[in-house]
Amino acid sequence: MDAGLFTSMLFSTVVAGTPLIIVALGLLVSEKAGVLNLGAEGMMAMGAVAAFAVTHHSGNPWLGVAAGMGAGAAMALLFGVLTLTLMANQVASGLALAIFGVGLSAFIGKPYEAIALQAVPPIRIPFIADIPLIGEALYNQQALVYFSWALFWGLLWFLYRSRAGLVLRAVGESPASAHAIGYPVIRIRYLAVIFGGAMAGIGGAFLSVFYTPMWAEGLVAGRGWIALALVVFATWRPLRVLVGAYLFGGVMITQLFIQGSGLQIDFPSQLLSSLPYWATIVVLVAISRNANAIRLNSPVSLGKPYRPDA
Amino acid sequence: MTGRPTHGKTPDGTPRLVLKGIGKVYPGVVANEAVDLEVRPGEIRAVLGENGAGKSTLMKIIYGVTRPSAGQMLWEGKAVHVENPAHARSLGIGMVFQHFSLFETLTVVENVALALPGAPALDELAQRITEVSERYGLPVDPRRHIHALSVGERQRVEIIRCLLQNPRLLIMDEPTSVLTPQAVRKLFETLRQLAAEGCSILYISHKLDEIQELCHTATVLRGGKVTGECIPAQETPQSMARLMIGKDLPHCVHGSARGDGELRLRLAGLSHACEDPFGTDLKDIHLDVRAGEIVGIAGVSGNGQQELLRAISGEETLAVKFPVQICGVEAGRLKPAARRRLGLAFVPEERLGRGAVPGMSLADNALLTAARGQDMLAGGFVRFGRAHAFAQRCIEAFKVKCNGPAAAAKSLSGGNLQKFIVGREILQAPRLLVCAQPTWGVDVGAATFIRQALIDLRDRGCAVLVISEELDELFEVCDRIAVIAKGRLSPTRPAAQTSVEDIGVWMSGMWPAADLEHQPPAGTPTEPANA
CATH class of the missing domain: 3.40.50.300 (P-loop containing nucleotide triphosphate hydrolases)
Structure with missing residues (x-):
């Protein structure tokens, strides 16, 4: 493999992994608080269409990202009202949210199909972007790529170093105990769910404004589901989410390169296209078989409704 | 702040806590009705009653976990409405729960930090935990995860967590149900030491012998109501049992075993x-x-x-x-x-x-x-x-x-x-x-x-x-x-x-x-x- 090909594949891998990282880390926060929101696909789709529409009309991609974030957060708020205030079942509500979001985004996005946005130029970080092989791939990237790294480090600090993160983990493990020592469980869960929705919205915005600057129905293409699976298979640990997302991106890009390279291989392209999905799952399942680690990291009360007794 | 609790003494004659006519009604159930209770500085008061007598509900009301439907609470002479447990802790009320309120996947020091106001640095807090645990004879390693601790050690963590808040009233809900007899003795020593320093203690239990050994006074509940007050040292287990269940303690008839069966x-x-x-x-x-x-x-x-x-x-x-x-x-x-x-x-x-x-x-x-x-x-x-x-x-x-x-x-x-x-x-x-x-x-x-x-x-x-x-x-x-x-x-x-x-x-x-x-x-x- 020549150096140029390596650099461009690494570049593409990072780009493909970025929306997954942003969405999965957002979901990780809401799941650490004990709320299972299966509606990621719908929140991403709404974020994507909102970001596209606002960018198209305003010409400013950052207003678009803000709109995507707002749309994702609004969807999550809806989910929060259903499951945290009205105590609806989280699994059923999440599935409904996914279907609702995908459908509504297709409806809203109808007038925007077949319009292309102007590509947003990457941001080049001086000096380190000159490192051979990896510099161009890692440090001449879209702003949201840098954002995903900041989010990762910020989340590591928040979850394991800050008091607020400690409270969040406590709420996810035992809401009754957290309530008994005086924490507002429902409010904390709302914040965590809305954060998760906002990140899903940004992930969607990345797809429609930066990754493929266009809108089409089905643009999200199951990435919301992959992000959900990533969080579980990563046993709720941010570093493994990062690894899993880039693994997915890497396999995705590799199979695209193979399909696009014109190599005559005797292998159905459909199977090749499915490779990233199952490769990610197989690898993550293989590395997450330690029962002790799962017990220590998984939020014990995930998906269980909690009603403080007044 | 040091690890040494400073229990401010209230002037003579002012009880630390007074409950007047406290009632709590759940849909279909009356958990407490017109309960009066008083505890003074340095006093260990038993709250005695069977399962379902309304002891735990009453304690949750004092600690702000639930709110009473009727009645008044006086804290050091002033009327208070305890809004939530954080408010109770800021007043100086600490509680050790019957079913532990610890987080298994967190460490001892993280668990303690969660219950303290502000955001104490964990290293400094670990130091304070060690100090308090030595002072009251409650050995525990602050860096261990809760799930790796025995039940007795978990209770120590709960107690230390309370003590670090310098409580002036400590509520213990059935604390001995998970302890060995030797551990019970150590716990009683700790509680007596605390009381001698001026801390008031509400000790909830249905075990008559423990109450006689430890408590200065007792309030007896049955069916959510106070059925009597007594000084345990002057009572017999039988007389307290009559207050608690309304009749004598029943006993089993037990013949000797054959011991040579198949x-x-x-x-x-x-x-x-x-x-x-x-x-x-x-x-x-x-x-x-x-x-x-x-x-x-x-x-x-x-x-x-x-x-x-x-x-x-x-x-x-x-x-x-x-x-x-x-x-x-x-x-x-x-x-x-x-x-x-x-x-x-x-x-x-x-x-x-x-x-x-x-x-x-x-x-x-x-x-x-x-x-x-x-x-x-x-x-x-x-x-x-x-x-x-x-x-x-x-x-x-x-x-x-x-x-x-x-x-x-x-x-x-x-x-x-x-x-x-x-x-x-x-x-x-x-x-x-x-x-x-x-x-x-x-x-x-x-x-x-x-x-x-x-x-x-x-x-x-x-x-x-x-x-x-x-x-x-x-x-x-x-x-x-x-x-x-x-x-x-x-x-x-x-x-x-x-x-x-x-x-x-x-x-x-x-x-x-x-x-x-x-x-x-x-x-x-x-x-x-x-x-």
């Missing part, structure tokens, strides 16, 4: 590695239980009781047959239903979810374990009439208060459901009954009834194995007692030849290596269980 259960070197990383591995357990005797297994919970029960009941099957022998059959690889066909009956620790399905009727629950033995199946169909009739027999024979066999299991109180489950197993005329925590969370009347039922079953020639954390209970019903500690089982000793003290020492894992079963030591002091 072998019904033999554990022959049972070892089993537990798959759950937080569980306990069983190591080389030997035990014989014969027809016509009750053998008890004591121990602090989390020492392998659950794993042992699962290995005996068949919920956890073994790789080899011989270590579990039921009625002469090597049953190590048999499933629970097959073991029941050999004559095993089994009362698990959790009533709801394992002993009974909460949402199903009593008749359906009877069907679950008695279907085969009581001929309730016909060609794959259920004979509901028979199931109904059998449930009705359980209800009548064991005086279960309910709306008949169609009542849902979850609608019964803990004591009544436990009577039903024990009745369901006993009425199947088992050859071997294994019973875990038979009277856990059950009121005194029902507990005595269940214990008597176990003794009667023994007298009819059944072999009975009881696993319990309540030493008093084991000494009341058992013929022989063994102790489980860290997955190992001690030799058994005749109950009459041992004492609560000895068993307490064994519970920490230290028992003589020699097999005491065959050579009871001469001159071992014996004492009645309630001394």
